[in-house]
Amino acid sequence: MNIDKKITTAVVNAVKELYQQEIFENQLNLQETRPEFEGQITLVVFPVVRFSKKTPEDTAKDLGEYILKNVQEVTKYNVVKGFLNLSISETYWLNLFNVELLNSNFAAVKPNGKKVMVEYSSPNTNKPLHLGHVRNNLLGYAVAELLKADGFEVFKVNLVNDRGIHICKSMLAWQLYGNNETPQSTGLKGDHLVGKYYVIFDKEYKKEIETLVAQGQSEEEAKKNAPLIKQAQQMLLQWEEGNAEVISLWQKMNAWVYEGFGVTYKKLGVDFDKYYYESNTYLLGKDIVEEGLAKGVFFKKEDGSVWIDLTEDGLDQKLVLRADGTSVYITQDLGTAQMKFDDFGMEQSIYVVGNEQDYHFKVLFLILNKLGKSWADGLHHLSYGMVDLPSGKMKSREGTVVDADDLIDEMIASAKQKTEELGKITDFSEQEKNDLYYNIGLGALKYFLLKVEPKKRLLFDPNESIDFQGHTGPFIQYTHARIKSLLSKANYQSDVKSVDGIVLSETELAMIMLLAKYPSEISAAAKSHSPASLANYLYEIAKMFNKFYHEVPPIVKEEDEKIKQHRLNICKLTADLLKKGMLILGIVVPERM
RNA sequence: GCUUUUGUAGUUCAAUGGAUAGAAUGUCAGAUUCCGGUUCUGAUGAUGGGGGUUCGAAUCCCUUCAAAAGCACCA
Known part of the structure; x- marks a missing residue:
């Protein structure tokens, strides 16, 4: 039994014997004695005062005497206002050090039999990692290792956003302006090469918008009507239809990106037990929508779209399925959450995601709770703030983003x-x-x-x-x-x-x-x-x-x-x-x- | 506009509702140097503003100001 426990037990007994009252250990507050006072351990007496019905000083003296008599290791005490400072014998500390601290079991992991998942990194496959991702990766890795060190069985997973309009933009730009460039032919890291074409897309797209605006369209119209964005959207549709040519281009370019990410991950020293890909999970969640409708948690509007009303919880109405029956972001996250739980059966699941998604996760967890998922209470969003530089904010459009690979090399x-x-x-x-x-x-x-x-x-x-x-x-x-x-x-x-x-x-x-x-x-x-x-x-x-x-x-x-x-x-x-x-x-x- | 988060020494960070709010850096002064680019000691200096709850508030509540983010049938 460690010394803190002995002292709190003694205080509980003291309250029983001296004041005929029952106090619980969790009501007591022990802290380290401040260096300006004598002693090593301090009991904050105030919580006991309402049991003793005496002044804090008198209560502290009562307890001090009692502890001195009943806890062998305590050699002295002194009272300063409502604080009882206890001196612990040198023998105790020396023994603690020699027997416990120098024992090889001291800092060893004791398994607690619980499972926890940490999802982190979760990159998009259209551009290389930057300083913000670095914080995410380091944080996710460290939290996972920390949980391991505390006895959890930990699963690190990476949910890769490998599909969608963003990657189609890179693909299209490469098709149009790429001259069949490859990582091998250019010597560029794969993710950087793909990122290069994402930037080119944006540049050309903006040119088109300018032209259209000059021809008299409003900026909003121009953004919708620009040929490049239409082609990108067309490509996304073809992807969803499984068009062989598009799929093959997608696979080729994603493979470049993964090779590049692999290098960066290795340099950062992070790792994953399992990868999930959105191309596999984006259709998930529809059965959960059905389940929610059946349970009356969701409701259907006239146009066929499905919603949940969270106004009673201080949030909004939230769409969970489009009128055309396709998924939105939260639909697939509902499905993915279920899948992750089915795969690993963990008690806790931690999402390491930036704080711009605070609202999303609030909604996600609340929905799963309302659906009565037993594991919903174990979900946690580890939200983190943005990274700034002394030179100011990172803005991708202004080219002030710090690339992860460059940063590491520097x-x-x-x-x-x-x-x-x-x-x-x-x-x-x-x-x-x-x-x-x-x-x-x-x-x-x-x-x-x-x-x-x-x-x-x-x-x-x-x-x-x-x-x-x-x-x-x-x-x-x-x-x-x-x-x-x-x-x-x-x-x-x-x-x-x-x-x-x-x-x-x-x-x-x-x-x-x-x-x-x-x-x-x-x-x-x-x-x-x-x-x-x-x-x-x-x-x-x-x-x-x-x-x-x-x-x-x-x-x-x-x-x-x-x-x-x-x-x-x-x-x-x-x-x-x-x-x-x-x-x-x-x-x-x-x-x- | 609504919601959330964050405001602590010049600067960068700490502080399970507990004692006189700790460090680092910077500046000034001194000591030490076992193998250390050192290290240590002291001085300096802060809870955005205003209320409230409490024996006790940086911490909880209200209000105000400031910064950031979110408020799409995007992810």
């Missing part, structure tokens, strides 16, 4: 430059060097994008992200590398563990308490789907370690073997947890850098 180049300037790794092989640049560059990028709460907008500053000092990935990587270097210099033996009879310094104690929180930090971060809180915790560890390392006398020169071993144990555990935690974020911490 980060690696920047890591290389910084590392070379210092010349610390001249003995590395070429391969080792390249791996290092990659790990630092990507680590900088990933940490910077993940340290911010998902739902907030994010300002990405490439220069700041790769700084080796401050709140950055490389700072944590560097701290880890320094520890590793220290351990090897000190010839550290990990099999010597139990070291007792030591007096802990204040910072050592703080370090142990901080490291002890690892499992609960993982669990809390997983529950709130927040890699950001893990990222911040890891930074705290790195920072606290530096303080510890600075304050403690030179460890390598320490003559007392017990103290030396104990301090090296702290170093070792710090390095291990940093490594493990960063890996959840998708970041590799180098052994040397």
Whole structure:
């Protein structure tokens, strides 16, 4: 039984014995004692006051005395206003560290038997990935890994939007202006080549609109009447009819895109257990519409279109099936949700999608709820904010979009430059060097994008992200590398563990308490789907370690073997947890850098 | 216009309704340097405005201002 549990149990008993009342553990609030007061654990007394009918100070004293008598580990207490500060014995902390934290099971995953799906990435196949997608991918991956680390069985899936008017635009432009260009003939990455024709389409389309407007049409008319858009729409119809030529072009160009995406995914270090394709799912959902009609959840209008009325829930009426019987976006999402559940039978399902779709998911989940789907309560939209740059907003039309591949290459180049300037790794092989640049560059990028709460907008500053000092990935990587270097210099033996009879310094104690929180930090971060809180915790560890390392006398020169071993144990555990935690974020911490 | 989200030091980010709102960066001063481009210590400086609920509010409610997004038989 851990110390928190012992204390809360004691308080519950104290309330029973002293005040003849029943209080529940979840009404109690324990927190870490602020550094300016004596003690390590603090009970906030206010919730108990209504049971004691005494002042907060008197209540705190009552409880303090009771805990002192009944909880062996508590050696002292003091009361400041409504706060009861408890001092825990040194033996307890030392024992916690030696027996629990240094045990190899400490940060190990304990399966909880639950299944969760994380859908992320979900790109369109008409253009390459950009900075916004990067946030999505990193977030989705990290949340999935976080849930794994908290004991879930996780399925990562990617729902690819591979059909529709957008890809027809690229296809048409390639047909008209492409001269049979291929990734091989141009040396362009497949997704970039297809994206190039998407841009060309847009350019030519705009020209046509201008011409029509000059001929006297309104802009709205011109947008509808331009020959290019009509041809694209025609092509979409042919696609739906299964026209062999169109399908074959579609397959060819999508294959280029997938090859390109594959390269980007690999560089980002993300992966998927299963891909879903909208070309397979876009017809789904019609049976759910039938089901909804039968249950009276949906209603049919005179023209045959099917709707749901969500006005009682503060939303609008929402179309779920067109009058001509074809699906809309939400129809297929209804069907896809059912299919995903049928495939995996998970308790929870997380959609990592930008916040511009908040309304859509609100509606989607509400509908599934009204349809009485047992799994609807486990659906969750992990909504995240847009990414801005110091130079301003990204706008595809103005060409200020940051391409994912370019960005990654720049980060690696920047890591290389910084590392070379210092010349610390001249003995590395070429391969080792390249791996290092990659790990630092990507680590900088990933940490910077993940340290911010998902739902907030994010300002990405490439220069700041790769700084080796401050709140950055490389700072944590560097701290880890320094520890590793220290351990090897000190010839550290990990099999010597139990070291007792030591007096802990204040910072050592703080370090142990901080490291002890690892499992609960993982669990809390997983529950709130927040890699950001893990990222911040890891930074705290790195920072606290530096303080510890600075304050403690030179460890390598320490003559007392017990103290030396104990301090090296702290170093070792710090390095291990940093490594493990960063890996959840998708970041590799180098052994040397 | 309606709805949602976000407003915290100069800047970038933290803070399960709990104590004097923490970091980073920037600036200034000092200390240390076990293998570290260091690192550490101190100083500086913020909850957009106005009400309310509460023993206690950055956090919950109302209102106002600002920014962003959404409001298609698009996805």
